[in-house]
Structures are given as C-alpha cells and as structure tokens.
Amino acid sequence: xxxxxxxxxxxxxxxxxxxxxxxxxxxxxxxxxxxxxxxxxxxxxxxxxxxxxxxxxxxxxxxxxxxxxxxxxxxxxxxxxxxxxxxxxxxxxxxxxxxxxxxxxxxxxxxxxxxxxxxxxxxxxxxxxxxxxxxxxxxxxxxxxxxxxxxxxxxxxxxxxxxxxxxxxxxxxxxxxxxxxxxxxxxxxxxxxxxxxxxxxxxxxxxxxxxxxxxxxxxxxxxxxxxxxxxxxxxxxxxxxxxxxxxxxxxxxxxxxxxxxxxxxxxxxxxxxxxxxxxxxxxxxxxxxxxxxxxxxxxxxxxxxxxxxxx
Numbered sequence: 001x002x003x004x005x006x007x008x009x010x011x012x013x014x015x016x017x018x019x020x021x022x023x024x025x026x027x028x029x030x031x032x033x034x035x036x037x038x039x040x041x042x043x044x045x046x047x048x049x050x051x052x053x054x055x056x057x058x059x060x061x062x063x064x065x066x067x068x069x070x071x072x073x074x075x076x077x078x079x080x081x082x083x084x085x086x087x088x089x090x091x092x093x094x095x096x097x098x099x100x101x102x103x104x105x106x107x108x109x110x111x112x113x114x115x116x117x118x119x120x121x122x123x124x125x126x127x128x129x130x131x132x133x134x135x136x137x138x139x140x141x142x143x144x145x146x147x148x149x150x151x152x153x154x155x156x157x158x159x160x161x162x163x164x165x166x167x168x169x170x171x172x173x174x175x176x177x178x179x180x181x182x183x184x185x186x187x188x189x190x191x192x193x194x195x196x197x198x199x200x201x202x203x204x205x206x207x208x209x210x211x212x213x214x215x216x217x218x219x220x221x222x223x224x225x226x227x228x229x230x231x232x233x234x235x236x237x238x239x240x241x242x243x244x245x246x247x248x249x250x251x252x253x254x255x256x257x258x259x260x261x262x263x264x265x266x267x268x269x270x271x272x273x274x275x276x277x278x279x280x281x282x283x284x285x286x287x288x289x290x291x292x293x294x295x296x297x298x299x300x301x302x303x304x305x306x307x308x309x310x311x
Contacts, residue, residue: 048091052110055129057122062110063130064102066091072163073139074308075127076102077147079169079291080234081202081223083109086144088215089297095305101139103130105150107230109222118233120241124153128161140308142166144293145206145264146238149174155250156243164311165254165277166304169262169290171269172276175242179264180235187235190228199223208261208289215294247276254280255307257300259288281307 048066064084078086084102104111106126131139140163143151148170155162174180203219254277258270274282283303285292293300
C-alpha cells in the first residue's frame, strides 16, 4: 500500500469510504445489552466486573473482567487511543466459560497516564506485570491494531507467558507505513484539548462496514480522554518499533483476522504477517475495514471462540 497521507482528510477518503458508518440495520450489529442478555440465556455467567490494579511497572491499569474464575484466561488489548470499550460489541457475546480481561492500556481509557513511556516494549511489560498481579502464568492475547503489536511483542519477549495469539487489523510492522506516517503529520500538530471533530473523523475512518452510532460515540468519548502528548507518544512508539524479522520465533497458535478494505494495513501486509508467523491461520473478512471485531462482531466472536476451543 503506497499512499502518502498529507492530512487526516486523506485518511478518511480511502479508509472511511464504505456504507454509512453509524447504523444499527445490519443483523450482526445487535446492541450490547441485547447480546449480553442472549449470552446469559445460553450458558452465561456473572456480569462483567470492573477493577483497577497498580502494577510493578508503576502504572495503574483499569480493566473489565468477565467469565469463570477458573476458566482459560484471555486478555484483550485495544488499539491506538481506544480503551476496553472497543470490545463492547464482542464481550457480551463470548461464552462465560473463559476468564476474560479487557485492559485499558497505559495512557488510555481510565488508566494512569505516565510521562514515560509509550513504546511497544513498555506496553508489553505492562501486560506481563498485569498477568503477574492476577497470578496468571499464561494467557491467550487478543489484540487489535496497536494492541496486536503489543501482543506480538509479548510473545517475542516473554514467550513462556503466551498460550496463543489473536491478531486483528494487524501487519508485520508499523515502521515505514505511509498511512501511519501521514497520520503522524496531523497528530504532531495536536494541542489540548484535542479537537472532538478530529477525534470523530479519526475513529470513523477505521470502519468500512456500518457500526452502531452509540458504539462510535463511545469510542470518540474514550479517545477524548487522551491528552495530545499520549496521542503523539503512542504513535511514535508504534512507528519506531520493527520486530518483523523476529516474527518467525513465535511458536504459539496464532489466528490473524483482517478486512479486505482495511485502510491502514493492506491485504498483502496482512498476508505477510501470516507468512511470517509459522503455522498461523489467516481469515480475511469481505466488505470489512480496519476493525473486524466491531464491523462483524458475531462472526468475530464465533471465529475466536472456535480458535480458543482448540487450544
């Protein structure tokens, strides 16, 4: 994908060019409360529980937890400027026989916002410190976009802590990605408070298929919590790291899910990731953008559930 983006408007032109982005008309887009009710009727469990924990890395992370306390642990890692709310259309649909944690990563959501650092290594160390705090020896990591690169980093630097990977809207690296570099040109100009119109346009640009308006509004509200410095430092951290040459060392079962209309990572970049990780499985969703978990939530949950059952 060789597109130079001098402004966010260019991002929107090719990344947000699908149908109306805020819609509840598609059968896959059941509201979260309705989905939760249905999930509880079919072998559900306790309602999601919110908590926070001070980690050995010095940050305090907010998280949501659901499912059986003795179930296999699955940790969900959101994307750039998002929070655990990025999974709002998915978690209510998941069977409660898994012990799920969805984190607000450092600087994001309601977690603490340290002055330093926002490298992939810092995010990865937080994940391991969270597992330590929860006394979890190994977990499956499910990461979207930025979260997928954090998950890759954990698997490379702490392989004994990872049981499996689900990488959503991902690629081998962000380094040199012209879409990210074009976005950086805009993000570097941000000042506090970050313009809500910019945030809305940025979030909307990640979708190709429709998502519920209430969901989009939630994402905008969550991204609005971030000061400009976190927007800038987190993106710089993504662009700076390139561990693509090490991906062949990942030896855990890996599921890769992408969209054929992803405006950030081309289908070829997604396939390159699948080739780089030995034995990985790649699913390409049609008529889908950068957020398959939000645009096709029921299919996403079904595919991830089938993957988890085989571990």
